[in-house]
Amino acid sequence: MHWQAQDQMNARSSPSSGFEAPLQIKPSGSRRWFVCILLFALVALSYIDRQVLSVLKLTLQKDYRWSETGYGEVAFWFQAAYGVGYIVFGRIIDRVGARIGGALAVGLWTVGHIAHVFVTTTAGFALVRIPLALGEAGTFPAALAAVAEWFPRRERAFAIGLFNAGSNVGAILAPLMVPAITLAYGWRMAFIVTGALTAVWLVVWIAFYRRPRESNNISSAELAFIESDPEPASAPVAWSRLFATRETWAYISGRFLIDPIWWTFLFWLPDFFGRRYGIDLRSYGPPLVGIYLLADLGSILGGWGSSSILTRGFSLNLSRKSAMFVCALAALPVAGAMYAPNQWVAVGLIGLACAGHQGFSVNLSALPSDLFPRATVGSVVGLGGAAGALGSMLMAEYAGWVLQTVGSYTPIFIVAACAYLLALLVIHLITPNYAPVVAIAA
Numbered sequence: 001m002h003w004q005a006q007d008q009m010n011a012r013s014s015p016s017s018g019f020e021a022p023l024q025i026k027p028s029g030s031r032r033w034f035v036c037i038l039l040f041a042l043v044a045l046s047y048i049d050r051q052v053l054s055v056l057k058l059t060l061q062k063d064y065r066w067s068e069t070g071y072g073e074v075a076f077w078f079q080a081a082y083g084v085g086y087i088v089f090g091r092i093i094d095r096v097g098a099r100i101g102g103a104l105a106v107g108l109w110t111v112g113h114i115a116h117v118f119v120t121t122t123a124g125f126a127l128v129r130i131p132l133a134l135g136e137a138g139t140f141p142a143a144l145a146a147v148a149e150w151f152p153r154r155e156r157a158f159a160i161g162l163f164n165a166g167s168n169v170g171a172i173l174a175p176l177m178v179p180a181i182t183l184a185y186g187w188r189m190a191f192i193v194t195g196a197l198t199a200v201w202l203v204v205w206i207a208f209y210r211r212p213r214e215s216n217n218i219s220s221a222e223l224a225f226i227e228s229d230p231e232p233a234s235a236p237v238a239w240s241r242l243f244a245t246r247e248t249w250a251y252i253s254g255r256f257l258i259d260p261i262w263w264t265f266l267f268w269l270p271d272f273f274g275r276r277y278g279i280d281l282r283s284y285g286p287p288l289v290g291i292y293l294l295a296d297l298g299s300i301l302g303g304w305g306s307s308s309i310l311t312r313g314f315s316l317n318l319s320r321k322s323a324m325f326v327c328a329l330a331a332l333p334v335a336g337a338m339y340a341p342n343q344w345v346a347v348g349l350i351g352l353a354c355a356g357h358q359g360f361s362v363n364l365s366a367l368p369s370d371l372f373p374r375a376t377v378g379s380v381v382g383l384g385g386a387a388g389a390l391g392s393m394l395m396a397e398y399a400g401w402v403l404q405t406v407g408s409y410t411p412i413f414i415v416a417a418c419a420y421l422l423a424l425l426v427i428h429l430i431t432p433n434y435a436p437v438v439a440i441a442a
Contacts, residue, residue: 029219029222029223030222032150032151034208035146035150036147036150036159036162036163038201038205038209039143039146040162040163040166040169041166042106042143043164043165043167044166044167045170045194045197045201046139046167046170047166047171047174048177048194049195051171051175052116052190052194053116053125055174056178056182057071059182063120064120070122070123073122073123075267075396076393077133078126078130079263079396080133080389080393081130081134081137082136083386083388084137085134085385086137086381086382086383087382087383087386088137089101089104089105089134090379090380090381090383091236091378091379092138093142093145094145094379097149098142098149099206099209099210099211102139102142102143102145102146102209103202105135105136105138105142106139106202106205107135108131109132109136109138109198110135110199110202111135112128112129112130112133112134113132113191113195113198116129116132116191117188140381143163144368144369144378144381145374146209147160147163147369148377149212149374150212151226152226152227152228152229153316153369153370154307154310154311155307156369156370157302157303157304157310157319157320157366158303158304158306160362160365161300161304161362164358165296165300167295167299168292168296168299168358169296172292175288177190178190181193212226236379237373237376245437246430246431247372250367250426250431251364251367251380251384252383253423254423254426254427255364255384255391256387256391257391257423258361259388259389259392260394260395260396261331261357261415261420262361264395264396265291265354265357265416267399269288269350272346276409277346279343287343287346287347290347290351291347291351292354294348294354294355295351295354295357295358296358298327298330298354298355299359301355302323302327302359302361303359303362303363306322306363307319309322309323317435320434321424321427321428321434323359323360324359324363324364324427327356327357327359327363327420328360328420328421330352330353330355331353331357331360331419332417332418333349333353333417334350334413334417335410335413335416337349337353337409338409338410353417364427365381368380370436371434371435372436372437373437395415398412398415399412
């Protein structure tokens with residue numbers, strides 16, 4: 001491809017450009033990996049909390065006579081608030097940093113989550129899920145800002161892949177934890193217990209997390225490694241400047257195209273297995289666990305792959321885009337998932353696509369911290385998250401229309417198979433050089 005030829009000619013940029021980290025400084029210390037563990041736990045808790053209601057849907061629908069359209073409204077308003085929350089918290093985190101911004105986001109989402117115990121109607125659940133969605137939307141802006149603070153560029157994609165794997169762990173744990181708690185203590189206790197776990201995380205975050213130079217538990221060698229990338233001082237940038245920057249649109253476009261595929265898998269896979277293979281609520285657990293384990297593997301390998309290429313002296317352009325290309329190819333076979341002869345072949349095809357999504361996503365998620373000054377990362381991430389939420393809302397409408405009129409998942413899987421190559425093409429056309437943004441001051 002064009003970027004490969006170009007990058008092989010310019011594999012090492014000059015240190016003054018800020019494009020590549022000096023390779024002579026070797027990794028040292030482990031404090032930054034404890035930060036990564038905290039972020040992994042944050043993402044896992046986010047997915048657990050957002051899925052408690054979906055796991056309890058049948059129980060609550062039976063007890064309180066919910067309609068399908070009422071539940072659909074709950075999901076719609078969650079997604080709408082989630083998109084708004086990305087923009088709001090992206091900006092907040094740029095101004096106050098990952099520690100305070102992350103704490104505000106988690107505190108808001110925890111209050112909204114526990115407030116579920118006080119309502120029983122779909123209108124009530126839609127209302128309390130708004131603060132849950134707003135706060136959860138701050139998860140990734142805070143996590144990506146923390147990675148930008150604690151990891152040099154050569155390790156960022158790998159670190160993002162590791163903490164992003166928490167999403168699949170949360171997706172696995174929720175259907176295991178929630179039914180057990182509900183059967184033993186009632187559905188309200190499911191919200192209380194999972195909310196309490198998030199509150200514990202918040203206490204640990206506030207007590208522990210500091211920027212590297214403010215931390216008392218970091219060695220001078222590790223600090224030197226973290227700061228081995230030139231990071232000029234910066235200040236938050238006006239929205240007009242961000243929207244006038246091509247790299248912002250590269251990230252927004254990528255998120256708009258790929259986020260809907262992940263949300264479609266999360267929302268519709270149980271229905272697919274039920275329609276296609278007759279699997280019911282008691283037996284779709286193993287197929288979903290298999291899919292999310294493959295997704296975890298893709299998240300880690302996708303981040304490791306581009307970081308490995310980068311440490312060998314190649315440019316960010318080649319490293320990130322090569323990894324995204326491989327991940328996009330992994331999604332192609334899902335186009336035939338509807339015709340899989342049995343559920344486990346379908347699990348393999350869908351799991352491979354989910355692995356491709358997660359690997360693609362972690363490399364796309366590195367774009368803001370790769371290319372933008374640190375004080376603008378949260379705002380760029382927020383804009384991308386909002387675009388992803390909008391795309392997910394449109395995809396949900398498309399999926400519903402297809403299933404209502406066509407009655408087959410094939411058109412949905414074809415869109416999923418093509419989305420990643422299309423996203424990479426758009427990203428490459430917008431930012432062919434994948435070079436850091438300069439002259440973006442407010």
